[in-house]
Amino acid sequence: MSASADLKQRLESANQQHLLKWWDDLSREQQANFEEQLTSVDFDLIRRLLEKGSGGAGESIAAKAERATPPKNLVRLADLTADPDLAIDADKKGRELLAAGKVGVVLVAGGQGTRLGFDQPKGMFPIGPVTDRTLFQIMFEQVLARSKKSGVKIPYLIMTSDATDADTRSYLKSENYFGLDESDVLFFKQGTMPAVDDREGTLLLADKGQLSVSPDGHGGMLGALANANLFQELESRGIEYLYYHQVDNPTAIIADPVFLGLHVLRESEMSTKVIAKVNAGEKTGVVVDVDGETQIIEYSDMPTAVSEKTDSDGDLLHWAGSTAIHVFDVQFLKRIAESADGLPFHTAHKKVSHLAENGELIVPDEPNAYKFERFIFDALPMAKNALVMEADRSKEFNPVKNAEGSDSPQTCRSALNLIAVDWLTMAGAEVESGTRIEISPLYAVEPADLDEKIEPGTHYSGEVILK
Numbered sequence: 001m002s003a004s005a006d007l008k009q010r011l012e013s014a015n016q017q018h019l020l021k022w023w024d025d026l027s028r029e030q031q032a033n034f035e036e037q038l039t040s041v042d043f044d045l046i047r048r049l050l051e052k053g054s055g056g057a058g059e060s061i062a063a064k065a066e067r068a069t070p071p072k073n074l075v076r077l078a079d080l081t082a083d084p085d086l087a088i089d090a091d092k093k094g095r096e097l098l099a100a101g102k103v104g105v106v107l108v109a110g111g112q113g114t115r116l117g118f119d120q121p122k123g124m125f126p127i128g129p130v131t132d133r134t135l136f137q138i139m140f141e142q143v144l145a146r147s148k149k150s151g152v153k154i155p156y157l158i159m160t161s162d163a164t165d166a167d168t169r170s171y172l173k174s175e176n177y178f179g180l181d182e183s184d185v186l187f188f189k190q191g192t193m194p195a196v197d198d199r200e201g202t203l204l205l206a207d208k209g210q211l212s213v214s215p216d217g218h219g220g221m222l223g224a225l226a227n228a229n230l231f232q233e234l235e236s237r238g239i240e241y242l243y244y245h246q247v248d249n250p251t252a253i254i255a256d257p258v259f260l261g262l263h264v265l266r267e268s269e270m271s272t273k274v275i276a277k278v279n280a281g282e283k284t285g286v287v288v289d290v291d292g293e294t295q296i297i298e299y300s301d302m303p304t305a306v307s308e309k310t311d312s313d314g315d316l317l318h319w320a321g322s323t324a325i326h327v328f329d330v331q332f333l334k335r336i337a338e339s340a341d342g343l344p345f346h347t348a349h350k351k352v353s354h355l356a357e358n359g360e361l362i363v364p365d366e367p368n369a370y371k372f373e374r375f376i377f378d379a380l381p382m383a384k385n386a387l388v389m390e391a392d393r394s395k396e397f398n399p400v401k402n403a404e405g406s407d408s409p410q411t412c413r414s415a416l417n418l419i420a421v422d423w424l425t426m427a428g429a430e431v432e433s434g435t436r437i438e439i440s441p442l443y444a445v446e447p448a449d450l451d452e453k454i455e456p457g458t459h460y461s462g463e464v465i466l467k
Contacts, residue, residue, distance in 0.1 A: 001028055001031060003020050003023050003031070003035065004035070007020075007035055007038060008020070010039075010043070011038070013043075014043035014046075015201075016043065016203055019038060019203060019205065019211070021208075021357075022208035022209065025208055026208060026209040030209040034209040034210065037210070037211055038211070041203070041211070046194070046372075049347060049370075049372055050196065050201050050370070052347070061297060061298075061301040062301060062302075062303050064290045064291075064297070065288075065297050065301065065302050065303055065306045066303070066306060067290055067291065068286075068288035068289065068290050068297065068306065068318060069289050069290075070288065070289070070318070070319070070320065071287050071289050071294050072289055072294075073268075073294065073385060073386060073387050073388060074320075074387075074388045074389075074390070075262055075387070075388070075389045075390065076390045077390050077391075077392060087258060089261065089265065090257070090258045090260075090261030090262045090265060091257045091258045091261055092257075092261065093257075093260070093264055093265055094256070094257030094258055094259065094260035094261035094262075094264075095257045095261075097240075097241065097257075097260050097264065098146065098150035098152070098154070098255060098257065098260070099150045099152060100238075101150075101152040101153075101237070101238055101239075102238060102239060102240045102241055103154060103239065103240075103241050103242075103243060103260060104154060104156070104157060104234060104237070104239040104241070104242050104243070104330075105143055105154060105155070105157065105244075105245070105254055106156075106157040106158075106159065106221070106242050106243070106244050106245075107123075107139060107157065107158050107159065107245060107246070107247060108159050108218050108221070108244070108245070108246045108247060108324075109121065109122070109123045109136075109158055109159060109160055109168060109246075110160055110161030110163070110164055110215055110218075111247065111248070112163050112164060113125050115401065115402060115403060116400065116402075116403050117403055120167055121160075121163075121164035121167050121168045121171070122164075122247050122248060123135045123136040123139075123164075123168060123171075123247045124136060124167070124168075124171055125400065125409070127400060127412055127413060127416070128413075128416070129413045129414075129416050129417040129420070129436050129437065129438045130436050130438040130463050130465050131465060133438065135247055135248070135250050136168075136172065136175075136178070136247070137175070137178050138250045139245075139247070139250065139254060140156070140172075140177060140178035140180055141178055141179070141440055141442050142255075142441040142445055143156050143180060143254055144178065144179045144180050144441070144442065145441045145442050146254065146255045146445060147180075153181065153184050154255065155184045155185075155186055155233075155234070155237060155239065156180060156184060156185050156186070157186045157187075157188065157230060157242070158172075158186065158187050158188070159188055159189070159190055159218075159221055159224060160187060160188075160189050160190065161189065161190045161215050162189070162190075162192065162213075162215075165187070165189050168187075169187060172185065179442070186228075186230060186233065187228075188224050188225060188227070188228035188230055189224060189228075190215050190218075190220050190221070190224050191215075191216045191220045191223055191224055192213035192214060192215055192216055193213060193214060193215075193216045193371065193373065194211045194212065194213050195211075195212040195213065195350075195352040195354070195369040195370065195371055196369055196370045197354075197369055198349065198367070198368055198369055198370055204352055204354035204369055205354055205355040206353070206354065207355065212352055212353070212369075214371050214373070216372065216373050217346070217373030217375055217376075218246075218324075218374075218375060218376045219343040219373070219374025219375045219377075219379075220373070220374055221376055222333055222337040222342065222343065225333070225337065226334075226337045226338075231330070231333075231334045231337070234330050235330070239330060240329065240330055240331075241260065241263070241264075241328065241329060241330065242327070242328045242330055242333065243255045243256075243259075243260065243326075243327055244324075244325065244326040244327070244328060244376070245324070246325075246399075248399040248400045248401060249323070249324075249396075249398065249399040249400075250398070250400075250412065250416065251395060251396055251397065251398045251412075251415055251416065252323070252325055252396060253391075253395075259273060259325075259327060259389055262387060263327040266385055266387045267385050268329075268383065268384070268385045268386060269328070269329045269384045269385065269386070270326060270327070270329070270332060270380055270382075270383035270386050270387075271326060271327045271386065271387035271388070271389060272287060272296075272323075272325065272326050272377070272380065272386070272387070272388055272389070273323045273325040273388075273389050273390075273391045273396070274287050274321055274323060274388055274389070274390055274391065275320075275323055275390070275391055275392075275393035275396070275397045276316075276319050276320070276321070276390065276393065277316060277319050277320075277321040279316075280304075280307040280308040280316060281307070282299070282321060283300075284299060284321035284322055285297065285299060285321070285322035285377065286299065286302060286307070286320060287320040287321075287322055287380075288318055288320070293380075293381040294380050294383075294386040294388065295377070295378075295380050295381045296322050296375075296377040296378075296380060302318070306318065320388060320390070322377065323391060323396065323397045324377075325391070325396075326377075328379075332379075332383060332384075333379070336379055342374075343375070343376070343378045343379060344374065344378055345373065345374055346372070346373055346374070346375065347370050347371070347372055348370065348371045348373070349367040349369075349370060350367055350369060350370075351365070351366065351367050351368060351369075352364070352368060352369035352371070354368075354369070394415065394418070395415075395419055395422075398411065398412045398415035398416070399412070400412045416438070417436055417437055420438065420439045423439065423444065423447045423450055424450065424454060424458075424460060426447050426450070427447070427450040427451055427453075427454040427456070428454065428455075428456030428457060429454050429456070429457070429458045429459070429460060430457060430458065430459045431459075431461075432460065432461035432462075434461075435460050435461050435462060435463075435464060436462070436463045436464070437460065437464040437465075437466070438464070438465050438466070438467075439466045439467075440466065440467035442467060444466070
């Protein structure tokens with residue numbers, strides 16, 4: 001079957017007719033799938049992105065970084081300690097929002113565990129200090145515990161990718177969504193963008209009937225939510241706020257009442273949690289203000305001289321490292337998703353395997369193509385009263401990124417264990433040195449939950465599981 005005249009005309013207009021070179025080698029099913037993929041490509045967008053060039057239009061990020069100052073609309077840990085009423089008021093407000101059914105949670109779970117030597121979705125990685133409880137289980141149990149505590153059902157929106165969608169859905173269904181109602185687990189899939197040859201501006205093929213594509217970044221969440229009609233779903237459920245977190249950090253406090261409360265009390269449209277960077281060279285995005293707008297500058301875009309600046313006390317000036325934990329007003333996200341420009345695309349020069357003209361697979365040694373992605377944190381400068389809140393890194397930011405060393409399963413399990421020991425100690429228990437403890441969020445989702453469950457003086461040693 002020949003390609004349709006419309007498809008041929010569309011590809012010729014975009015100077016991409018080479019994509020049909022092996023059309024006749026494809027089965028009818030392959031042709032149909034390939035035509036659907038090609039039809040979904042916005043060739044005008046690709047052209048505009050290429051015209052901007054890999055450096056982007058306008059002033060460079062490095063130049064903006066030179067003018068960066070610490071975020072002004074900021075609540076530090078010391079502020080909450082010095083002003084207990086602020087913490088109490090924020091906590092109260094956040095719990096009111098949860099009890100009123102106005103809060104949903106969104107989990108970004110499009111990544112695989114490749115860097116961990118794990119060939120499944122990263123959310124399926126076992127991380128419990130004592131058991132094989134997975135990242136997904138810890139997070140789902142947090143949402144369920146918050147739901148029970150608030151007396152309402154909290155919808156959990158799960159953003160997957162082409163690489164993780166089928167396995168994630170199958171795994172969570174097999175585990176009965178760890179107690180959440182299936183109707184409250186709302187899946188949506190991240191979009192993709194085609195890779196473009198850096199010399200010819202032509203789209204690359206991964207196979208004879210398949211474009212070479214990559215995920216469009218966590219900023220693609222907005223378009224994916226819209227495509228899945230989830231903005232309408234959230235509105236029908238009365239959800240006004242979304243609590244955003246990523247799958248690699250099991251110590252994130254999901255639907256944290258204090259953070260939610262501060263977001264609303266400060267009349268913010270987007271709020272972000274930060275941690276104090278260990279040093280200037282730590283590879284995390286930095287939250288700053290530039291010309292009065294709060295934004296995140298990636299560590300790779302921050303000139304070394306700027307990242308190493310200190311204040312009058314000798315402390316790091318740009319200390320606020322991003323945790324990728326946010327609270328959004330739903331209407332704010334919807335407004336950006338519906339705008340003509342939306343979030344900007346970033347261009348990366350990468351090595352991309354592709355079919356050569358003779359049909360052989362080329363695995364390049366050097367970058368040969370451009371990839372395009374969006375970042376959700378680029379919404380910060382667009383938000384009214386963007387709020388920045390400092391978190392305790394030891395208790396809230398222990399991601400699993402590397403197989404060994406920092407941010408590894410070992411450091412994460414140690415953090416989960418230390419948090420459990422700390423909670424039990426605060427409840428009056430005695431914990432023997434070297435004890436391995438795992439606390440299910442269904443047993444305690446916050447320290448105060450242990451007050452009525454733990455008898456002061458209770459002794460723990462060996463391996464302990466509280467569930």
